[in-house]
Amino acid sequence: MANEEKDLRGLAGRIYDLDEEVYRELGSSLGRVFNGKKADCIEETVRMMHERNEAHILRNELALISNMARTIPDDESRRRIMRKYDAILKEVTELPTSFIKGDILDQKMAQLNALNLSSRFSDSDHLIICIGRTYGCGGSEIGFTLADTLKINYYDVEIFDEVLKRLEAEKSTVHDRGGYPYKKNGKDERQYLNEIPAFAPAPKSTLKEKFREFNRYHGLPKKDAVFFNQSDLLCDMAKREDFVVMGRCADAILTNNRIPHISIFITAPLEQRIHRVMEVRKVENEKKARHLLTRLDKAHIKYYKYYTGRNWGKARNYDLCINSASYGIQGSVDLIMRMISQEK
Incomplete structure (x- = not known):
């Protein structure tokens, strides 16, 4: 059991490192998916690997990384990074809680x-x-x-x-x-996606918010x-x-x-x-x-x-x-x- 947890942390670390490598290659913050401390991001990724109903979040994080990696202009660097991505994705899809399971x-x-x-x-x-x-x-x-x-x-x-x-x-x-309402009680909580999936009603806006939106969206x-x-x-x-x-x-x-x-x-x-x-x-x-x-x-x-x-x-x-x-x-x-x- 301890070895399995160690393997998951190793995999989560490689995902974080891959995101960081894509960021370095692109030289832009637009290429970064994980913006928190490495230890915290790894901990959160491992938690998602344990939760079947959060597999779609990890899937989308991987998709964001690969989407950005495909924009790397240098062919050799892009192929090298995509090989790493392919290896990581293979391991993720083989997890018992993978998004591809079920x-x-x-x-x-x-x-x-x-x-x-x-x-x-x-x-x-x-x-x-x-x-x-x-x-x-x-x-x-x-x-x-x-x-x-x-x-x-x-x-x-x-x-x-x-x-x-x-x-x-x-x-x-x-x-x-x-x-997909990310916010609940004023907080940014991705877990809320699992409570109310697509097309949930948006929270009611205040009069001030409606007026601001009216100006922003040109009526x-x-x-x-x-x-x-x-x-x-x-x-x-x-x-x-x-x-x-x-x-x-x-x-x-x-x-x-x-x-x-x-x-x-x-x-x-x-x-x-x-x-x-x-x-x-x-x-x-x-x-x-x-x-x-x-x-x-x-x-x-x-x-x-x-x-x-x-x-x-x-x-x-x-x-x-x-x-x-x-x-x-x-x-x-x-x-x-x-x-x-x-x-x-």
Whole structure:
């Protein structure tokens, strides 16, 4: 047991050191994920390695490091650092509490898969994969694993928030919590993500805060200003890099701006999703998990319809719809890879 704990601390230390190395190579604070004391950061990372329901936080920290590492201009340095990253990621995914554990595969459904493709990209277009997903279907894990397999950047609501916050250090803009309320009782608590996942209602603003936001966003409602700002960021990213993006109405935004992309929707039967949420997020009972998923699905439908005019989850809006229970996490990634090999 003592050796296992020592191994975890060693792994956490290597993650911290990798982040520091990326920071040194880039020469910018924008490349730093861990800003606290090394001992404290290692302690927090080890704690997350022990907690299955916090595996997604570690996953996103690794994604931020790899996203920045891929911007290192020197080819040799970038390859050296990415080799270290690959080795670390392999160890992290092999942990019993890894984000990749707890698959969604249903063996009976796995026999029913099929695929049909068409080509659309020119040589000058970047590979952009937009993934919509229902909560509890393993969609985020599929998106992250896909991005890592392709060696391209990965963005979800939490990483988008980090990107937009870092841009604020350089210019005045707005950023979106995307429905993930980090703050609770005035404190910045990431654990709150596990209590109320996506699309939770924002805290009520005071009259003074509303007036300040009115001036800041030029009279637009904050949510609308955030959406337009987010749309601009997505389109700008599409000109510069390949990436996988989770949600954010990215498929509709890119379609409206005539930017080639692959649009995928991932879901699974409700019972499978309930089981996964209870297992991975440690939701106490089936009734609570069912209520949570129903509420989140309704919020997704409302948000997507409001900003896109489309129906969220309807097959006609996507290039590929995947029942992750038919493939599992790695099987879903393999399926998408088959599609990409023919698309590009």
